[in-house]
Amino acid sequence: MSGKQFIERLEKRFGDLVARVELEAIDPWIEVEPGGVVELCRYLRDAEDLRFNYCNSICVVDYFEPDAKKAAKTAWSPHLEVVYHLSSIQYKTTLVVKVMLPRWKDGVPGQLPEVPSVSGIWSTADWHEREAYDLSGVWFTGHPNLQRILCPEDWVGYPLRKDYEMPLEYHGIRGR
Amino acid sequence: MTNFPLLLAAEINWHTVFFYLTSFIACGFALAMVVSSNVVRMAFFLVLSLAATSGLIFLTGAHFVGAMQLMIYVGGTVVLLIFGVMLTAQQAFISMKTKAGDWILALIVGGSLLALLTQIAFSVPAWRSSDYQARLQAEVTAAEEEIIAAMAADNRTELTAAEAAKLRPLLAKVKYGQPELTSQVGLGLVGVRVDKPELDSLGYSGYLLPFEIVSVHLLVVLVGAAYLARSKRSAVMQTPEGDAR
Amino acid sequence: MNFLTEPVGLSHFLAVGAFLFVTGVVCMATKRNTLGILMGVELVLNGANINFVAFASPYFREDNLGLEGNLLALFVIVLAAAEAAVALAIALNYYNNHSTIDVDKANELKG
């Protein structure tokens, strides 16, 4: 199945949920609306001829330039991308799915952007989503146990955000 | 020498000394056990008390019983106890305080019982001390004199078999206490009474029957304990009517 | 130091046995802990045992119990072990059902 056919099929089935398709990139990717990610992923996993049953990685890229001067020159507006790398053990194929999110929910700093959790589809997503939440500050709704995983429970902030600042001190340990 | 009472040690009866030593250990730890409220410490004190008791049993000359006490009582029972303690090792159960009323009542009853028993124990004058040494010595002297007289009369230098048989157990008693007790106990358990041969001829089977009963009893107890220790939780399971019958 | 030069008699052993016995009884009466009571029972049996062995010893009385005393002591030891096993099992069962080993709370007869 060529890339085009595959995209057509997805668009036919999910309509507007598939927001954007990029076939020219090094790793071709499709963008999904946040609301449709669970549905799409379940389809990708279960469809007989796709079988993307292996979730390699879930990570978040923060498109943000803290330096105002440089920020003016960037080609993108600030946003978060949740990137799902999938592959199929059976057909040896890979796929990248992206979800674009605002950096803060409703533009209010401190309010985490939300995306539905796919931990019900791939169990491995459980820990990957915890890590994404911990480091990049994305709230995965419907996750069974969304807690920090690498940082301590009481850590403040999301280190992989570009505007993250190391706390001045943590339990008496100097941070900066 | 009389100025230093302790130096009278030359006359000290060492049997007595060791008796007092072990009995103080036994009683002291038994008391500590009652006073202590921590279950594990209680078990610890109990073990020491029991071990000292086995020392007391050794002092009466019953080596086999003493070793048995050490092995079964101290080794077995207390490990079982500690198991129980560990299964329920929670702070709330480790120490449970007793009401003062209980203590007073128990002490009154216990104290009077102790007074009574001690009174009884010391009421028989013959029991207050032991004339074992004197008795044995008299026996030995008598036997020897008799034999010497016989030998002198017959003008011989060797003992007859009957005389040797008479002297041997006496000598064993003098040197070793009751060394033959272990085999006597063993034989008694399988039904042969060496110490009272006349019982055999009367058709008594020694302690064979009790021994067997105890063995079966132990088996039953083991099975029973294993069964009891499994708890039956009555979970109300929905079963079809037909199955219940 | 007079008492150290005298040989001990049967009475002394009986007194120790009585002391252990009474301690055991007091222990049984005062402990609220099932295991504590069990230990009291052990102590009582132990005190009785001393009496058996003392009466059996030729060191104290001429007409001693002899073998009978020793064998009885043996039986007591063995049966005490058996008794401990059963009592421990009961205590465990009780703990399983009531989540406590406090005997004062054992006021019902069903398991």
Next chain:
Amino acid sequence: MADYFSTWFPEGWDWLGWLLAAIIQAVLLLHVIAVGAVVFIWMERKIAGRIQDRLGPTRTGGKFGWLQTLADGIKLLSKEDLMPRDADPLLFKLAPYISLAASFTAFLALPFASGWVGVRLNIALFFVIAVLGLEVFGVILAGYGSGSKWSLFGGMRQAAQVVSYEVPLGICVVVPVLISGTMDLVTIADQQSGLFSNWLFFHDPFCMLLFWVYFTCGIASVNRAPFDLAEAESELVSGFLTEYSGIRWSLFFMAEYGSMFLVSGLAAILFFGGWNGPIPIFFWVPEGNFTLETLANLVGLGNFLLKAVLGVVVMMWVRWTLPRLRIDQVISMCLKYCVPIAAFCFLGSVLWTALHLPFLNDVMPMQARGDVREGWVQDIDNEMQQLEKRLATEAYELNSAVEGGPQQEAQTSLEEDAADRVALIPTPQPEGAR
């Protein structure tokens, strides 16, 4: 020895001699454990090193690193003695002493050569096994008293393991008792004197099998790999030893090595003739020659130590080769394999002995087993001979007194004799002094 020392002191003070003898013997036995532990730890390190393709200690004390354990010991002594906050102070502090005391007490009845024994009990074997079983008590107390969950696990495992393995161990040691007809360890070993074919290991095929069961159970009851569940470092950190440091920790180790030696020594006595080597030295020694007997005993002592140490070495070898079993496997191994095999061998040996079936023992019989009697019987035989002489002398004197001398004199001499004999009557003595 006690009799010898007691002659140094005036009448009535001979207890000082016994005390002296007792102290000397206690010190000697203590050295068996203390020096034994030092040697064994060094040996363990060297053996482990060689097994693992490395050298082990090489520098401390010149060649071979033979002072390594001493250096370790000094380090341990100077270490801070820590106690966790949640520990039960009394039990935590006492536990190592209890373990060591149990291990040490068992040595009291373990003979090292013919007649060279702390106390010659006629229930020595029973005593040793009973006391060895008490060592677990210290471990349980340590496990509970440390106030650490890992220690508690270790203590519980140890309790379960030792209680289960006492059963097959008991069955195993009963068989030599059955064949020898005594529980006196000295007698059991003396009965095996002569060529190596006289060893009980070669008594019948069941004994050969039984020894391996005994050794397995022995390893399990002294808590060595592959049964070292109580201190399994990959599971329980260090089990009951987790919270211990410094001298208390090393006391546990001394107890462990002491019991290892005890179990292998017992194996040597029960199955491999104890001090009776492949060469029948004790046969060539003429009866009653004190110097030669002592020399033979010295050789026998070396022989016995060699056998016991060999057993310890095998234990080390096993430890550094095999992975560790799991607790349920350890218990099921005891109940499913050790107990049935031991019971089967027990029955087999009983039948073999009862039917007088020949085996390797009878290839070159050196002496009849029944000739060697328990210690007290032998002693009384000797005493009887002396008594016979004395009585004969007195009878002779009596005769001559009647014929010639004044009768009064004989009477007094008799009385004096009686006074002498008072000393014979047992004021039961400190047992170690015999």
Next chain:
Amino acid sequence: MEMAPTSGIVEIDVRTDEMLVNMGPQHPSTHGVLRLVLRTDGEVVSEATPHIGYLHRCAEKIGENLTPRQWIPYTDRMDYLAGMNMNLGWALAVEKLIDYDLPEKARHLRVIIAELNRIASHLVGMGTYGLDLGSFSPFLYAFRERERILDLLEDACGARLTYSYLTPGGATADLPPGWLQKLTGFLDQFEPVILDYHALLTNNAIFIKRTANIGVMSAEMAIDYGCSGPVLRGSGVDYDLRRDGEERYTSLYAGYAFEVIVEKNGSYPRDHEYPPVPSDAVLGDCWHRFYVRMLEVIQAIDLLRQGIEKYSQATGDWGTPIKLATKLPKGEAYLETECPRGQMGFYIVSDGSGSIPLRARARSSCFCNLSVAPELCRDCLIADVPAIIGSLDIVMGEIDR
């Protein structure tokens, strides 16, 4: 038995109190600073929850502030037992982004180095697994051989643990003269020694008792939890990135003959020389995971022998490392390689504005492998926990990054 009641009573064992036990972060068998919270009922573990992060060093955050070549030393410190493989993964990902073509000689050099380090890593995995089960000696045997590998790697790059040898563009240096002979000598000596390891562990009765049918993981479960490497193949999934991966990675191994180590019809490729699968073992248990690792060592030896031949005949050079400040094109590249512990993925995102990536992400294999632990450790014994965790062969440096 007409009267026998058929219902109502369910017998359970002695009810004891549950206990929460911390296994780690300072526990001998958790391979570093892993902390497992065990909920135990006596010896039975009813629940095991891994707590990680004790070795978190913000590698990804650092990667967002360094150029790709500068980040190479940080990849070394992820799976510090297989630093070369980490280097390789990151180098390939960067090369994928900048579309760099590798000279042939550099290709074979990378195979040799990566496979050699795979052996070293599996040796540690094997040795520490023996340690977890209470057998100390195999550990030292393994380290004895690993020492020689480290010597070889030191000759090649000057470092013994954190190599920073393979870089985007090739390697920092060619292999020194005479190195291949040394390697051949090592392989000849090492291959027969493997039988010792099998005797001490794989085929040992106690070892089989401790590992067979313990921590059984089905193929579906392994895939669902994103397990990879020997853990995945130990469950019978025929998937190895060296064969099934992206073209950029598989092309390294083009021309090499090797079989993926996975059980087919009850036997493994090349297992005729080695102990057979014991009857107790179930596909997906600890024993199989361990055995796959052991056979991969043999596989790596085969690959090395082929690589030596190919390398000595290859043309071209060992590649030139890219410049420190090479400008990265706009775009993103994700690439996974087959590391000893599983599939290690690197993700690099650049917005085209300079030589520093916008995002550098490392997808850890152990991270996913460890996430199965709570499933596997349910209702096992305490002694099984080290056996299971050990069979996953985790390295905390890689999990916590």
